Amino acid sequence: MRTLFFVLVVLFPISLQAQVDRAKVLKLDDFGDIEWSDKAARLDHFAIKLQEEPSLKGFIVVYRSRRDLPGLSSRLARQMRNYLVQARGLSEDRIIDIDGGTASYLSQELWLVPLNAAPTPRKDVYQTQFEDTDSAREFDDYSLGGVDSEIEGDSLEAFADAVRRSPGARAYVIVYPLYYVQLWESVDTETNKTTKRERQIYQDTTRETNRLIGGIKKILISEYKLSPSRVTVVNGGYRRWRAVELWILPRGEHPPIATPNSFPKSRRR
Numbered sequence: 001m002r003t004l005f006f007v008l009v010v011l012f013p014i015s016l017q018a019q020v021d022r023a024k025v026l027k028l029d030d031f032g033d034i035e036w037s038d039k040a041a042r043l044d045h046f047a048i049k050l051q052e053e054p055s056l057k058g059f060i061v062v063y064r065s066r067r068d069l070p071g072l073s074s075r076l077a078r079q080m081r082n083y084l085v086q087a088r089g090l091s092e093d094r095i096i097d098i099d100g101g102t103a104s105y106l107s108q109e110l111w112l113v114p115l116n117a118a119p120t121p122r123k124d125v126y127q128t129q130f131e132d133t134d135s136a137r138e139f140d141d142y143s144l145g146g147v148d149s150e151i152e153g154d155s156l157e158a159f160a161d162a163v164r165r166s167p168g169a170r171a172y173v174i175v176y177p178l179y180y181v182q183l184w185e186s187v188d189t190e191t192n193k194t195t196k197r198e199r200q201i202y203q204d205t206t207r208e209t210n211r212l213i214g215g216i217k218k219i220l221i222s223e224y225k226l227s228p229s230r231v232t233v234v235n236g237g238y239r240r241w242r243a244v245e246l247w248i249l250p251r252g253e254h255p256p257i258a259t260p261n262s263f264p265k266s267r268r269r
Contacts, residue, residue: 029110046110047088059111059119063100071140071155074099079153102126136249144242159246160224168251170230177204179238179262238262
């Protein structure tokens with residue numbers, strides 16, 4: 001994930017070829033918060049255009065609103081990149097995912113861009129943002145294991161960068177394993193009476209939970225190079241849907257309180 005900093009550089013003389021390349025920059029699509037099925041269809045169209053123009057690169061730029069958590073834009077952009085690479089077979093080096101920063105509303109953009117060119121930034125991007133760096137602040141939260149889990153995106157790379165930019169702070173991650181009870185009934189269509197009640201329990205085992213915790217910790221330390229002393233990953237208790245919270249915790253601050261919402265019944269002795 002690349003955090004987007006648009007810098008205006010004036011170069012003289014400007015070559016004719018540079019002007020031609022700039023004219024070829026095209027914003028193919030622009031959308032807000034939409035269902036995954038709709039987004040996948042738009043990405044399919046984007047992939048077709050890139051396959052038709054092998055000299056172009058695909059830029060995915062996501063802007064978040066002021067009400068969104070900082071990690072949202074990088075996570076959405078990474079998810080779309082994963083889809084294009086894993087589901088549509090595009091080369092990784094042709095897809096650039098960018099966190100566009102904070103603007104007046106959420107926007108997800110798909111750009112077709114020639115070599116040595118870049119997308120045009122939105123004019124309503126906030127240049128200066130103020131953060132409370134003295135308190136624990138949530139960077140992102142997201143669910144795991146959805147219908148599109150094979151191409152899930154995360155904001156761990158952007159999270160690691162944000163922790164590095166906060167001297168003395170550490171990465172504090174809360175993992176919520178799954179516990180969910182599904183109930184259903186069989187009904188006699190003639191009498192309209194319930195003939196059978198059933199239930200199915202979905203629950204992450206201790207081993208599965210530890211694998212989730214260890215996997216996130218390994219990514220932050222081994223892949224994104226955070227010091228082990230700056231990374232804490234804990235089990236937050238069960239939720240009805242597997243989830244992760246990413247927090248930046250300043251030195252001396254108390255960790256955030258976990259918020260589980262699903263509680264297995266204790267076994268009777």
